[in-house]
Amino acid sequence: MKVLIADDDKDLCQLLGAVLRSQGHEVFFAFDAAQALIVAKNKSPDVIALDINMPGGTGTGALQKIKMNMKTSMIPVLVISASSYEQNNARMTQMGAAEYMQKPLDADKFCAALYRLTGQPAVGAAAQG
Amino acid sequence: MNAQIQEVLQRMRLVYLANLTQRLDAMGTQVLELKHGDVHADSFENLHRAVHTLKGTAGTYGLQIITEICEPFEDCLKAAHESGMSGGDQLTNCCMHFIDLLREVTSQLVAGEESFTEVEAYLNDIPSSATCSPSAFRRSP
Numbered sequence A: 001m002k003v004l005i006a007d008d009d010k011d012l013c014q015l016l017g018a019v020l021r022s023q024g025h026e027v028f029f030a031f032d033a034a035q036a037l038i039v040a041k042n043k044s045p046d047v048i049a050l051d052i053n054m055p056g057g058t059g060t061g062a063l064q065k066i067k068m069n070m071k072t073s074m075i076p077v078l079v080i081s082a083s084s085y086e087q088n089n090a091r092m093t094q095m096g097a098a099e100y101m102q103k104p105l106d107a108d109k110f111c112a113a114l115y116r117l118t119g120q121p122a123v124g125a126a127a128q129g
Numbered sequence B: 001m002n003a004q005i006q007e008v009l010q011r012m013r014l015v016y017l018a019n020l021t022q023r024l025d026a027m028g029t030q031v032l033e034l035k036h037g038d039v040h041a042d043s044f045e046n047l048h049r050a051v052h053t054l055k056g057t058a059g060t061y062g063l064q065i066i067t068e069i070c071e072p073f074e075d076c077l078k079a080a081h082e083s084g085m086s087g088g089d090q091l092t093n094c095c096m097h098f099i100d101l102l103r104e105v106t107s108q109l110v111a112g113e114e115s116f117t118e119v120e121a122y123l124n125d126i127p128s129s130a131t132c133s134p135s136a137f138r139r140s141p
Helices: A010-022 A033-043 A055-068 A085-094 A107-118 B003-035 B043-060 B064-082 B087-112 B115-130
Strands: A002-004 A028-029 A047-051 A076-083 A099-102
Touching: A002 A010, A002 A033, A010 A028, A010 A107, A010 B003, A010 B043, A028 A033, A033 A047, A047 A055, A047 A107, A055 A076, A076 A085, A076 B043, A085 A099, A085 B064, A099 A107, A107 B003, B003 B043, B003 B087, B043 B064, B064 B087, B064 B115, B087 B115
Parallel strands: A002 A028, A002 A047, A047 A076, A076 A099
Antiparallel strands: none
């Protein structure tokens, strides 16, 4: 699958990118909201992991733009944030997010969420039993 | 856990840890800027963001103890901000204290330490700390 990770934290992007690539997926990065929309339009990812706390509070704006754009509105968005699930989940879902996941992320659960959102079978799932 | 993911995490964690000291040094410099009053308007915000980011990222790398230290650190910054305090000795001493703790734990992680019972006990006592708890920065009603 093709995954866009939009987060200004490059360490986190590196890690999630390495994890997803190890599972055979294609990964794109965006480090701010404007880039996120451009990459989403140009690369047509199967799923987007979007940090809503990018500088200037632009993550929520990016979510709105992704959901309002014809080319990207159908792409499921997994919102990721260090802010609490209780504070944000309902609001993000109302804004069109498919799921909300609070940081620190569990790499396994993160991958599982992406598989769930894209309807793809998990890599290595059969081997794990 | 998926063995492939586990392997990637382990490899990436070592690289992240190797760079963490540098990040903590940068954080220390930001705190000193606050102390000296020679601050850009967004210095406090940058420090807060750095701590918030570290809290989220370190845990994802499997370094939960770093996340646990960042939680009260961030809470103190939030409380100070809400009280209109963005510099001064009390705040900078508290920040340096947390950064020192993060440095110490980072050295131990690099050395392969996995148990942090004492640090965890210390963190549990933070709410009663007179100088380094969020309540220390809240204005009296």
